[in-house]
Amino acid sequence: MNISLKRITSTWIITILLLxxxxxxxxxxxxxxxxxxxxxxxxxxxxxxxxxxxTMIAIWAVAGMVGVHYLLSRYIxxxxxxxxxxxxxxxxxxxxxxxxxxxxxxxxxWTFLYPLPFKNSFAWESWATPMFFWSLTVLGVGWLVWSxxxxxxxxxxxxxxxxxxxxxxxxxxPEVQTPPLVLISAISLVGIVLCxxxxxxxxxxxxxxxxxxxKFVNDPLLMKNLIYFFGHTxxxxxxxxxxxxxxELMPEISGRPKFKTTWYVAxxxxxxxxxxxxxxxxxxxxxxxxxxxxxxxxxxASYFASIPSAVVTIISIIVLLYGHRIKxxxxxxxxxxxxxxxxxxxxxxxxxxxxxNNIFLHNxxxxxxxxxxxxxxxxxxxxxxxxxxxxxxxxGSQTDPMRKLKLALLIIGGFGFVLMFYCGGAxxxxxxxxxxxxxxxRAALFASAAAWFAIIYLLGMSLIFVxxxxxxxxxxxxxxxxxxxx
Amino acid sequence: xxxxxxxxxxxxxxAIAISLISFLIYKSTIKASSEDGxxxxxxxxxxxxxxxxxxxxxxxxxSVTIPKSPYFMYTEQTPxxxxxxxxxxxxxxxxxxxxxxxxxxxxxxxVEFRVTSNDVTHGFAVYNPNNVxxxxxxxxxxxxxxxxxxxxxxxxxxILCTEFCGIGHATQTGSMRSDFxxx
Numbered sequence: 001m002n003i004s005l006k007r008i009t010s011t012w013i014i015t016i017l018l019l020x021x022x023x024x025x026x027x028x029x030x031x032x033x034x035x036x037x038x039x040x041x042x043x044x045x046x047x048x049x050x051x052x053x054x055t056m057i058a059i060w061a062v063a064g065m066v067g068v069h070y071l072l073s074r075y076i077x078x079x080x081x082x083x084x085x086x087x088x089x090x091x092x093x094x095x096x097x098x099x100x101x102x103x104x105x106x107x108x109x110w111t112f113l114y115p116l117p118f119k120n121s122f123a124w125e126s127w128a129t130p131m132f133f134w135s136l137t138v139l140g141v142g143w144l145v146w147s148x149x150x151x152x153x154x155x156x157x158x159x160x161x162x163x164x165x166x167x168x169x170x171x172x173x174p175e176v177q178t179p180p181l182v183l184i185s186a187i188s189l190v191g192i193v194l195c196x197x198x199x200x201x202x203x204x205x206x207x208x209x210x211x212x213x214x215k216f217v218n219d220p221l222l223m224k225n226l227i228y229f230f231g232h233t234x235x236x237x238x239x240x241x242x243x244x245x246x247x248e249l250m251p252e253i254s255g256r257p258k259f260k261t262t263w264y265v266a267x268x269x270x271x272x273x274x275x276x277x278x279x280x281x282x283x284x285x286x287x288x289x290x291x292x293x294x295x296x297x298x299x300x301a302s303y304f305a306s307i308p309s310a311v312v313t314i315i316s317i318i319v320l321l322y323g324h325r326i327k328x329x330x331x332x333x334x335x336x337x338x339x340x341x342x343x344x345x346x347x348x349x350x351x352x353x354x355x356x357n358n359i360f361l362h363n364x365x366x367x368x369x370x371x372x373x374x375x376x377x378x379x380x381x382x383x384x385x386x387x388x389x390x391x392x393x394x395x396g397s398q399t400d401p402m403r404k405l406k407l408a409l410l411i412i413g414g415f416g417f418v419l420m421f422y423c424g425g426a427x428x429x430x431x432x433x434x435x436x437x438x439x440x441x442r443a444a445l446f447a448s449a450a451a452w453f454a455i456i457y458l459l460g461m462s463l464i465f466v467x468x469x470x471x472x473x474x475x476x477x478x479x480x481x482x483x484x485x486x
Numbered sequence: 487x488x489x490x491x492x493x494x495x496x497x498x499x500x501a502i503a504i505s506l507i508s509f510l511i512y513k514s515t516i517k518a519s520s521e522d523g524x525x526x527x528x529x530x531x532x533x534x535x536x537x538x539x540x541x542x543x544x545x546x547x548x549s550v551t552i553p554k555s556p557y558f559m560y561t562e563q564t565p566x567x568x569x570x571x572x573x574x575x576x577x578x579x580x581x582x583x584x585x586x587x588x589x590x591x592x593x594x595x596x597v598e599f600r601v602t603s604n605d606v607t608h609g610f611a612v613y614n615p616n617n618v619x620x621x622x623x624x625x626x627x628x629x630x631x632x633x634x635x636x637x638x639x640x641x642x643x644x645i646l647c648t649e650f651c652g653i654g655h656a657t658q659t660g661s662m663r664s665d666f667x668x669x
Contacts, residue, residue, distance in 0.1 A: 042653045109650050115627065116606045116652060119575075123653045220607060220626050264533070286609070286624045288631040292557055299552065303544045311540055315533045318511060323525040326515035340508040347500045351493050354547070356554035360489050360619045363609055363648035426494035428619035430611065430648045433656040437646070439617045 003478070004080040005073060006394060010472040012066040012087060013387050016059045017465045019094070020380075021458070023055040028454045034436060035448025043123060045434040046107035053110030054097060058139065060379055061192075061234055062090060064241025065146060067386040068185040071248050072150065075182055076157045082149040089142025096135035104128030109432070111231055114223035118209060133206050136199065144196045151189050154182060165266035172263075180259045183266065184244035187273050188237045194277065195233035202226050224284060232280035239342065239374065240272065242382035243313055246335045249389055253332045256320050265316070268308035275305035282353045286362050295355065302353035310346055314339070330400050330464075331389040333407060338381030341414070345374025348422065363432075365446075366425025369418055376457065377414045384464060391471035402463055409460025416453030420446040488618055556621070560634040565598035567591060573601065573608035573625035576654030578645050578664050593640045593668050599633040601625045609648025615641030622648055637668040 026048045032038045033045055040048075069083055100106040106128035108117045117129045154163055158178060161167060163186045165178040205223065208216045251258050259265075281298025284290045317339055326332070348370030352361050361367070392398055429436060429443045436443035518524075526532060569588050572579040580588045591597055601610045603625040610633070611622035620643075623633040637643065645664045647655055 042656070046650075046653060046655075107653070111650075113607055113649070116650075119606045120652045220628055224607070224626075286622055286631075287626060287629075288557060288623055288633065289626070289629045295555070295557060296552065299548060303548060304541075306544075307537065307541060311537055315529070315536060319526050319529040319533075321515050322511050323514050323518050325518040328515070336508070336512065340504060343504050344501045347504070348497055351497060354551050355556070356551045357489065357493055359556050359621055361493070362622060363611075364619065366493075422494060422497060426490045428490060428613065428617065430609075430646055432650040435656055437656075439613075439644070 002073065002080060003475075005070065005083065006475045008080045008083045008087060009066055009070050009390060010394060010475045012062065012083070013390070013472055014469060015087075015091075016063050016066070017387070017461075017468065019055055019059050020461070021465070023052050023059070024454060024458050024461070026052040026055075028451045028458070031447045031451035031454065033434060035444045035446075035451060036435070037448050037451070040434075042434045043105055043107060046109070046432075047101045047105055049432065050107045050109050051098065051101045055094070056375065057110055057231070057235060057238075058090070058094065060375060060383065061238040062086070062143070063383040064188070064238045064245070064379070065143070065150075067245045067383060067390075068181065068188075068241050069146075069150060070386075070390060071181055071245060072154070072185060074248075075179055076153045078150060078153040082146050086142040086146035089138055089145075093135050093137075093139035093142065096131060096138060100128045100132045100135060104131060106132050108132070111227060113227060114206075114218055114220055117206070130207075130210050133203055133210070137203055140196055140199050140203070144193065144200075147189050147192045147196065151186065151193065154186055154189075158182065164270055165261045166270075168261050168263050168266040178261050178266070180247040180261050180265060181244050183261055183269055184240060184247060187269050188240040188244065191233055191237040191240075191273060191276055195230045195237070198226055198230045198233075202230060221287065221289060224287065225280075225290075228280045228283040229277075232283060233276060235371070235375075236276050236279070239379045239382075240276070240309065242338070242379045242386075243309065245386045246313075246339065246382055247316075249386065250317065250332055250335050251320060253329060253335075253389065254321065254324075254326045256324060256326070259316060259320070265312060268312035271308040272305065275301045275308065279305050279353075282355075282358070285355050285358045299353060299355055303350065306346060306350065310343065314343060329388075329398075330403050330406070331385045331392075333403070334381045334385035334388065337407065337411065338378050338385065341377025341381060342374045342379070345370050345372075345378050345418075348373055360428070361425060363430060364425045365421045365429045365431050367431055369421030369425050372421060373418045377410075377418065381410070384461075387468050388464065391468045394475040395471035397471060399467070401467065406460050406463045409456050409463070413453050413455070413457030413460060417450050417457055420450035420453065490618065556623075556633070560596045560636070563596050563634075565634060566595035567597040569597060569599050571599050571601040571610055571625065573603040573610060573647070575605050575652050576647075576657060578608075578610065578625075580645075580666065589666055591637060591643075591666055591668050594636060594638055596634055596636050599623070599635070601631045601633060602629060603627045606651050607649050608651045609646075611646050611648040613644040613646060614639055615643065617644070619648075624649060640668050642667055 030045065030048055033040050072078055104125040104127060106124045162176050162178055163182065165183045167174040167176060205218050209218055247259050278297060278301040281294045282302045285295060285298065351357055352366055352370055424443055424446045427440065427442060429440050568583050570581050582588045601623050605627060608625040609622060610625045611619055614620045621633060621635050623631040643666055
């Protein structure tokens with residue numbers, strides 16, 4: 001393994017986890033404010049909300065990229081250059097973004113729903129809106145180059161049809177086998193490229209409005225479609241990257257035969273691309289002017305997105321594990337718990353994506369409930385599983401201290417935290433309120449309880465981070481290029 | 487049982503069942519005598535059954551729930567009353583067809599809200615006297631969303647914003663009318 005790739009991977013991991021801690025602390029601050037334990041003014045609250053959301057989306061998107069980049073180097077020739085370039089652009093983009101929120105007081109939310117960024121100049125500095133869009137531009141360029149670069153590297157080894165495993169649809173044992181990691185990474189990368197290209201359109205339209213002195217004005221419905229296509233797709237593709245990592249590592253770590261791409265795995269993941277690109281319509285259910293056909297397709301795509309990725313993956317994992325003696329480590333336990341959390345979050349998402357439920361759940365606390373479930377208890381754990389595995393690779397050490405305590409803290413803290421959101425959603429509490437109106441009598445209690453549960457989760461995460469950090473920094477002091485630096 | 491309570495119970499039952507199944511799978515890996523344990527027999531056939539079962543469940547749920555979507559409600563009826571709603575940072579203005587402020591809505595009759603915004607996107611969410619969200623739509627500048635509803639329960643209904651609209655989002659129950667009485 002290329003030492004340069006190891007070092008940039010290690011740098012990414014430490015940076016991602018530090019930003020994750022920061023974002024969790026911002027989240028805890030918000031919940032304590034909503035719980036009336038502390039009091040911060042509304043402008044600061046929404047600045048924190050915007051920073052929390054954008055940081056989480058950014059780090060877990062790149063975390064999946066870091067994982068698949070590292071593991072793809074087993075199959076394709078891909079160096080560290082793309083990852084280094086993306087890292088530099090991400091650091092610059094995130095720094096610019098933090099300037100807009102912490103100094104410029106920009107607080108339009110990470111979804112920056114049009115035309116809010118353009119209509120609130122009295123609440124934040126006038127330079128903050130263009131700088132926000134420039135920070136997105138820097139992040140977007142870094143990630144687009146990275147995603148396209150990885151796809152190009154895959155296409156150098158595999159033909160187009162082989163990349164998407166189409167040969168598995170017609171032959172049981174084709175001459176060229178597409179590894180599941182390659183298939184899932186390619187499917188996810190195509191989705192990421194498409195949503196980043198959409199982000200380019202959003203940025204061009206936004207800059208046109210900013211720099212035309214009011215002569216050019218955008219259409220709110222078009223912008224909402226574009227923004228949610230981008231936001232929904234990147235959040236979902238991040239998760240799929242995590243699943244690609246699980247397909248690659250779970251059998252290896254568990255002492256079971258590697259997953260092979262079969263016709264149903266190939267078919268399922270090809271359909272995933274179609275469904276994930278169209279499921280975003282569920283974000284616009286309450287916009288009745290949206291064409292009816294798109295609303296209907298939104299529920300169809302949201303439902304049937306669960307078949308290819310979720311059901312195929314779930315059954316593959318059950319078949320892999322059930323009734324076989326498994327050597328459990330922190331890595332495959334994190335994968336296993338992460339898959340469970342992802343499915344539970346998926347149930348919450350399916351309930352919300354039913355139009356007749358959405359009318360009373362839309363933008364209540366049910367929404368953060370389900371996406372925190374499949375992020376904090378799903379994707380984060382899948383990626384952490386990769387981090388623990390790769391840290392062991394870097395250090396050559398397999399130590400795994402306080403494993404039960406770490407996992408217990410994550411499970412108790414994580415599920416307690418999201419349960420408070422679900423209870424709030426069931427009581428019709430709106431999301432994104434800095435303080436709750438008095439008539440929501442239990443909302444503050446749910447919020448402060450959620451903050452304490454989040455602290456428990458953070459403790460578990462800290463214990464895991466200390467171990468990962470100690471192992472990852474050893475990669476900088478070595479010039480070896482073999483699989484271990486110890 | 488109101489919709490919100492039903493979905494919470496449904497979610498919790500599913501979450502507990504999924505956790506239990508995961509635990510049983512985990513236990514099976516501890517009890518197994520060897521790495522090449524018995525495992526699952528005929529996995530391909532079982533996978534197909536599960537896929538068909540899940541697909542069938544989804545189709546049934548869709549066929550039951552889609553007709554209950556707000557787009558199909560009361561489409562054949564003529565509204566007893568039309569209320570124009572103008573959302574803004576940070577208030578809602580509700581007027582009738584003669585542009586007089588509207589404070590009262592007849593119980594048991596279908597009314598139509600024509601909802602728009604004069605600045606950013608807002609959420610127009612109607613809470614019943616028990617503080618339960620009963621219906622909503624978005625207030626988007628340049629567009630008018632038509633929300634049709636029948637309020638059976640008399641009492642005071644509050645309007646809250648459910649789309650983040652800026653620093654005053656949580657206090658959109660401002661000085662202008664943000665409630666109405668159903669009589």
